Structures are given as C-alpha cells and as structure tokens.
Amino acid sequence: MRGQQRYYAATLVLLLCAAGCHRADYSKRLIVILVPSQDNPYFKAEADTAAKRALELGYRVRIDAHDDDAYRQDNLIDGAVASNAAAIILDNAGSDSSISAVRRATRAGIPCFLIDREIAADGIAKAQIIADNNQGARVVAEEFAKAIGRAGGEYAELLGRESDTNAQVRTRGFHSVLDTRPEFKLVSAQAANWSQSEAFQKTETILQGHPKIVGIIAGNDTMALGAVAAIKSAGLKGITITGFDGSPDATGAIRAGELHATTLQPAVVISKLAVDEADRFLKTGSTGRPERQVIPCDLVTRANADEYQDFEKIR
Amino acid sequence: MSAVATMLSKSDRLASSSARAVLMLLRARAILVLVLLLILFAAMVPSFLSANNLSILSKHVAISAILAIGMTFVVLSGGIDLSVGSAAGLSGMVAGYVLTRGGVSHSTVVAVMIAFAVCLAIGALNGWLVAKAGVAPFIATLGTLYIARGAALLLSNGKTFPNLGGSVAHGLTAFPAIGQSFLLGLPMPVWIMLVLFGLAAIVAAKTPLGRHVYAVGGNERAARLAGINVPRVKLITYLFSAFCASVVGIIIASQLEAAHPATGESFELNAIAAVVLGGTSLMGGRGSVAGSLIGALVIGVLADGLVMLGVSEFWQIVIKGVVIVLAVAVDQLQSRLQAKFLPYLLRSTTEAGR
Known part of the structure; x- marks a missing residue:
C-alpha cells in the first residue's frame, strides 16, 4: 500500500518536472503571446511567428491559449501582470469582453498589442493590427x-x-x-x-x-x-x-x-509587425504608427496557390 | 498464554499505529500536495510568492472555491450538479441583460437579485427532478446544463452584453466593484468566498441540516427511516449550489465588465475536481467543506503556476487530468485502508478507553 502511494507521488513529481524542465532565462524580458488556440493552424502560425520574432529580438516568450473564453483570457492576462511581462501580444477573446482585461494590463504598465481581432475601444491598446x-x-x-x-x-x-x-x-x-x-x-x-x-x-x-x-x-x-x-x-x-x-x-x-x-489573411505579416512595434515601443516609448492598422488580404486561386504556405507568401 | 496475548496486542498496536500514520497522511493529502506545489513553484518562478501574484491567485481560486463549496453539499448528499457552469453563465447574462436592456431598472442591486432568482429557479428544477421526479442527478443536471446554456445564448442571440462597467447614466458604477474592488487589501471575490465558506462550514458542522446532508449521503434509506425529510434536504443542496453558481457568474461579469453567453464552460468539472481533491467521496456521506476549499486551492495554484512557468497548454491539460485521477485513486486507497484497519483502530481506542 505504501509503495503504491509512493509510486503515485513519484509520478506526479516526475510529470511536473518533465513539464517544467525547460527553465527559461529569467534575465531576459518577457513577452506574453495569447492566442485563441494552439490546435488551429491559423492561430498556431500566428503564435509561432510572434514567438520566433520575439526570440530573435532578445526577449523570452510565453505562449498561452484562451480558447475564446474571456474569463480564461482574463486569468492569463493577470498571469502576465504577475510575471512582470514587458508586453502582451493578444489575439483577443471578444471585442467587448476583452476591454477590461486589456485596460487592467495597460494600467499595470504592460503595453498590449492586439493582432487579428479588434476590441471595441480606442486608446487602451498600443496597437490593433488586423487583416482587412x-x-x-x-x-x-x-x-x-x-x-x-x-x-x-x-x-x-x-x-x-x-x-x-x-x-x-x-x-x-x-x-x-x-x-x-x-x-x-x-x-x-x-x-x-x-x-x-x-x-x-x-x-x-x-x-x-x-x-x-x-x-x-x-x-x-x-x-x-x-x-x-x-x-x-x-x-x-x-x-x-x-x-x-x-x-x-x-x-x-x-x-x-x-x-x-x-x-x-496575412497572419505572419501581422504577428511580425506586432512584435516589431512592441519592441520599438519598449525602446522608444512609441510604435511610430497609428493604433488601428489594417493589412490587406491576398486572393488565392488555383493560379497562384503554390505561392502561399503557412499563411505566408513564399514566392 | 498471557505472553502470547501481550505479543498479539503489541503487534496489533504496531499495525494500528502505522495504519494511523498512513491514514493521517492520506487525509491530509490535499494540504501536502498544496504545500509541495507552493514550494515547487516558489523555487521555479521568481515572482510566484510576490504579494501581487498571491492577490491575483486568491482571486482566481475564489471562483472555483465558491463553486466547490456549493458542490460539496450536493456531493455529500450523494448527488452531483453538472449545471453550475451553465448556471454561472446564465447568471452573468441575466445581470448583463438587466443592466443594459432591462426596461424596469438598471440598478445593480436589482440586476443581481434577478440573476439570483433565475439561478435559484434552475436549482429548484434540479432539486425537483432529483428528489421528486426520481431522475438520476447526473442526467437531471446534464439536462439543466443544456437548458441554462441555451437560455443564456437566447437572451442575447449569442452576443456579448458589453460596457457593464461604463456608463454612469445607467447607474452601473457599483457593478464593477463586485469583482474588482479590494477590502483591507484582499480582492472582493475572496471576501465573498470567505463569507460563503464560513456559512457552509457552520451549517455542515453545527446544524441539524448539515447532519441530515451527511446522513442522506451515507445511507438514504436509513435517513428516511430516521425521519429525515430526504427530498427537502436534496432540494436545499441543489438550491445552494445554484446560488453559488449565480454568485460566480456575477463576479465574472463584473470582472470582465461584459457578459458572454459561453462563460463558465467546464467550470462544473473544475468544481467537482476540487471537491474530490478535498477528500469528499463521490458516493456521498464523507467529506468536508474545508477539504473542498483546499482542493480549489490546489487546482488554482496548479493552473496559475503552470502558466507562469510557461508550461505548454497541452501539458497543462494532461497534468490537471493526472492530478484528478490520482486524487480519486488515493481516495479509493483511503476507503480500503479504512475498511481494513477499522477493527484495529476501534480495538486500540477501546483499549485506550479502558
């Protein structure tokens, strides 16, 4: 019986360690990337692009998904505040229900850069970059x-x-x-x-x-x-x-x-742009762009389908 | 002859003392896991034990704790309430509806009261279905889960009720305070949780109603024969659970300053997990409100800690599942151990009493 109990405890500890073993370098500043889900190719491309760009620029990153649940998003933004994130890149969970969370982060001194979806308020987020x-x-x-x-x-x-x-x-x-x-x-x-x-x-x-x-x-x-x-x-x-x-x-x-x-939808372009603007904002105090930015979409037909891969024009 | 007897009782005592130690450990498992998690996260995440983060953490825990407190009585009485997540969503939507579109009044108090009333109606329906109509709790509350979710979607046609924090013209200034204000440095939802917890703990331990809940869950037939009004006890447990759900829905709508019809999806599972982690038996009759609070703390600390640690969301889901399965497995172990060692424990108690 005791052996069994010990076995349970060991499994738990092992799992926790396995999940946590990739220790981050806490000396770097943190950019938190929040997207609706990571099992959808569009949001995955969006999150991965932003993460890659942020790592290139010398930040550490954390990706989380809110599953289009405004309350979960609220908790994740709280988590970003608690972790003293430098910036948040957010594909939000609802144009109305996200306002209060974005405002809370901004008040806590963490600038938010919105991608893909807008919120129904101006002057809170530092940028809202969406596809047209x-x-x-x-x-x-x-x-x-x-x-x-x-x-x-x-x-x-x-x-x-x-x-x-x-x-x-x-x-x-x-x-x-x-x-x-x-x-x-x-x-x-x-x-x-x-x-x-x-x-x-x-x-x-x-x-x-x-x-x-x-x-x-x-x-x-x-x-x-x-x-x-x-x-x-x-x-x-x-x-x-x-x-x-x-x-x-x-x-x-x-x-x-x-x-x-x-x-x-230029997900890759938008994600890169958002991280670049976040970086510029953190270094200079301004993104140098208006808050609302609209990026045009490309038509894909049989004639040009080969030119696109993973939400990016490759040729 | 007498030497053999002394030896026997000696080995009995040994068995009982080690059994006691194991049982004590098992009973305190939720606290042990909680302490373990706190140490682990404090070591791995620099800002985990900062006042700021603990305040945020307590606010998150309050949500699942309030649901778990309500769920505890239902589970103690041998039932289960799957409708709490949907009821929470509906509660927020009703409050949002009254605040933004309600023809009669935009007052916060009225909105909250109407939200309570609607959720209590859901609780009454659950109680009636289970206690009077004899529908299995799982099925009855699964039905009300869908009914409440559908009703929430119908209220706004699937849309969000926005700007619950905004306009002074609507007299909404008090509403955001429910979820966002602080009292003596603690977030308001935590106070609400503490009040509900105090109430529930007193009812469970000190009142006839509390004892009746345990009795109904322990052996319903015996409880009925002992003259307990079983349907009434069950109805009250579902009403309280629905009330707690309603409180959660209002807190969330207040925090988000918006009411979304999908709010509260899978909250019921978090609440059940917290109750089970806290050592309450799903068979009914055994468990405590304090246990559920600790269970909710474990789940909350785990969820927030893993996020801060940067663990991938897919791993987060796996780990949560593992913890719940382990909790139930250990619960079974405790039952078996108790059954096995009960004679020894009883004997040693009588001996000690002599």
Whole structure:
C-alpha cells in the first residue's frame, strides 16, 4: 500500500518536472503571446511567428491559449501582470469582453498589442493590427461571382460565430458584392460557428432543401472544407465553394481542385509587425504608427496557390 | 498464554499505529500536495510568492472555491450538479441583460437579485427532478446544463452584453466593484468566498441540516427511516449550489465588465475536481467543506503556476487530468485502508478507553 502511494507521488513529481524542465532565462524580458488556440493552424502560425520574432529580438516568450473564453483570457492576462511581462501580444477573446482585461494590463504598465481581432475601444491598446476582412471578403466574393458566371443561380452562405466581429464584417463584405447582382439568389444562410463538422452537417441539410444551388460561400476555410466534404459525399459536382483565411489545408484543396478560392489573411505579416512595434515601443516609448492598422488580404486561386504556405507568401 | 496475548496486542498496536500514520497522511493529502506545489513553484518562478501574484491567485481560486463549496453539499448528499457552469453563465447574462436592456431598472442591486432568482429557479428544477421526479442527478443536471446554456445564448442571440462597467447614466458604477474592488487589501471575490465558506462550514458542522446532508449521503434509506425529510434536504443542496453558481457568474461579469453567453464552460468539472481533491467521496456521506476549499486551492495554484512557468497548454491539460485521477485513486486507497484497519483502530481506542 505504501509503495503504491509512493509510486503515485513519484509520478506526479516526475510529470511536473518533465513539464517544467525547460527553465527559461529569467534575465531576459518577457513577452506574453495569447492566442485563441494552439490546435488551429491559423492561430498556431500566428503564435509561432510572434514567438520566433520575439526570440530573435532578445526577449523570452510565453505562449498561452484562451480558447475564446474571456474569463480564461482574463486569468492569463493577470498571469502576465504577475510575471512582470514587458508586453502582451493578444489575439483577443471578444471585442467587448476583452476591454477590461486589456485596460487592467495597460494600467499595470504592460503595453498590449492586439493582432487579428479588434476590441471595441480606442486608446487602451498600443496597437490593433488586423487583416482587412472587408476587402478580403469583397475580393473573394468577386471571384465567387466570376467563377459561377453570368448565369448566376441559387447560393448558400456559411457564417462564423455570431459574437465574433470578423464573422459580421465578412458577411457584410460578401453581400456588398453579391447583393448588387440580381442573378445571384441567397437561399440559405446558416451559422456553422467556424467549425468543419458543423459546416458538414449544415451543408447536407441545405442540399436537402435546395438541390439546385450552384455555390457555397463560407466565412472561413474550415467551414468551406466542411462544405467540400458534404458536396463530395453527396456525389455532386460543379458547385463553386470559397473559403477565407488561406489555411494550408485550403490551399491544398485549391490545388486539388476541390475548393475554388480563398483569401489569405496575412497572419505572419501581422504577428511580425506586432512584435516589431512592441519592441520599438519598449525602446522608444512609441510604435511610430497609428493604433488601428489594417493589412490587406491576398486572393488565392488555383493560379497562384503554390505561392502561399503557412499563411505566408513564399514566392 | 498471557505472553502470547501481550505479543498479539503489541503487534496489533504496531499495525494500528502505522495504519494511523498512513491514514493521517492520506487525509491530509490535499494540504501536502498544496504545500509541495507552493514550494515547487516558489523555487521555479521568481515572482510566484510576490504579494501581487498571491492577490491575483486568491482571486482566481475564489471562483472555483465558491463553486466547490456549493458542490460539496450536493456531493455529500450523494448527488452531483453538472449545471453550475451553465448556471454561472446564465447568471452573468441575466445581470448583463438587466443592466443594459432591462426596461424596469438598471440598478445593480436589482440586476443581481434577478440573476439570483433565475439561478435559484434552475436549482429548484434540479432539486425537483432529483428528489421528486426520481431522475438520476447526473442526467437531471446534464439536462439543466443544456437548458441554462441555451437560455443564456437566447437572451442575447449569442452576443456579448458589453460596457457593464461604463456608463454612469445607467447607474452601473457599483457593478464593477463586485469583482474588482479590494477590502483591507484582499480582492472582493475572496471576501465573498470567505463569507460563503464560513456559512457552509457552520451549517455542515453545527446544524441539524448539515447532519441530515451527511446522513442522506451515507445511507438514504436509513435517513428516511430516521425521519429525515430526504427530498427537502436534496432540494436545499441543489438550491445552494445554484446560488453559488449565480454568485460566480456575477463576479465574472463584473470582472470582465461584459457578459458572454459561453462563460463558465467546464467550470462544473473544475468544481467537482476540487471537491474530490478535498477528500469528499463521490458516493456521498464523507467529506468536508474545508477539504473542498483546499482542493480549489490546489487546482488554482496548479493552473496559475503552470502558466507562469510557461508550461505548454497541452501539458497543462494532461497534468490537471493526472492530478484528478490520482486524487480519486488515493481516495479509493483511503476507503480500503479504512475498511481494513477499522477493527484495529476501534480495538486500540477501546483499549485506550479502558
């Protein structure tokens, strides 16, 4: 019995040590990078790029994920304050629910640099650098319309999570293009919450009700790939599907001819920019740029899909 | 003959004393783990024991501790409450709704009262389903978990209620104070936790209701035959648990100055983990409120310490799982040891009494 107990204790200690053995160099200043998740390629690329850049500039880094949970984000920002971080790079958990946490960090003397998503307040964060979702949505909607052609027809839309500003901006962008063309008729708009499996199910249901649709425009790549899978399993052909984000999976599907187009969010560019501005702010007291910065998105089609890799233009 | 008897009783005493030591260690395991973690993190993270960090840590612990205090009574009575996370989310949303859109009043007091009322209704539903309708606690509270989450999403159509800290016109100035102010150097949520803890500890140890909760969890049939109103006891445990959830929801909405419908996801699992770590048996009838508080401390220290240490989030999840599984395994060990050595312990007590 006692041996058993000792064995439990040893396992616990071992695990803790295994997890903690990469001791950081505490003489360097700390940059904390907070992203929604690390199991999504987009956020992973975002976090990894920022970490790499910060290490190059001589900081130590810590990456954490808040799982789109504003309360967890709040705790992680508290943790950054407690660790005397020099700066926080944040892809936030909600434009309204993140304000108080960002303000708390700023008051504690830790500048916050927001990437990918904005908050609904000015003058608190030192920078808010986002992809131009409106421009990206318009570009991809133009391509969607061009691919389907003059004949037009019925189409469906898959929307992202409603609480996310980007979901709203993108759908507005799509409609500002498609609503001006009378030959296109929206027959179904469903929220699939950025999720591939939800998009798969929703598309199957849409196809039951509207077998004549000629296209599906999705608010992000994972939903677009869910739609691709549903179309495939229904044995249908000739339905134009577009995504948004420019994930490696999506560019792969474009090369394979399953997905028509997507638009690349410059995650890598944004992350690098944010860390560079944080560095400049820490050294000079100013980023030298306005707080809100918008970076344009690139259209990715079969013609140029080979030029993009891991959210970055490589050629 | 008498020499043999002396030898026997000597070996008995030896067995009982070593068994006692092991049992003592097992009972104090949560405190031991807590001390171990504190030493470990203090050694590895320079600013871990700073006043600033301890204040932040205590604020985080308060959230899971309040839920765990409520959960303790439910578990002691032999039930489980999976709905607390959703109830916390709903509570914040109701408060946010009243504060920003409520037609009648934007007052903080009214908002908090209505949030309490809604959560108590969830608790009453849980209690009724379990005590009167005979639905298994796991299923009943799983159902209310979904109902409360859906209701929270419906209230705002999935959106966030923003600016709960902002406008003076809405009379909101008092609301952020619930989660963000300090009293005598301690964060307000910690005071709220201490008050609830004191209340719960007194009820558990000193009142007939507390003894009834233990009795119902220990042997429901015997409790009923002894004249205890079992359904009433169960209803009260679920009401208290829902009330604690409501308090947590309001504190979080106040801290974030916003109410998001997804708040509180998987909080119920943290609360259950804290209760189990604190030595309360999931079978009911055995455990304590103080244990749950220590359990919540262990989970809180572990979570914050691992973040400050910079451990990858995936490892954090694994470690948390390992700690919970170990806690239950050790709990089983304690039960078995107790059953095995109980005769010896009893005998040595009677001998000592002679």
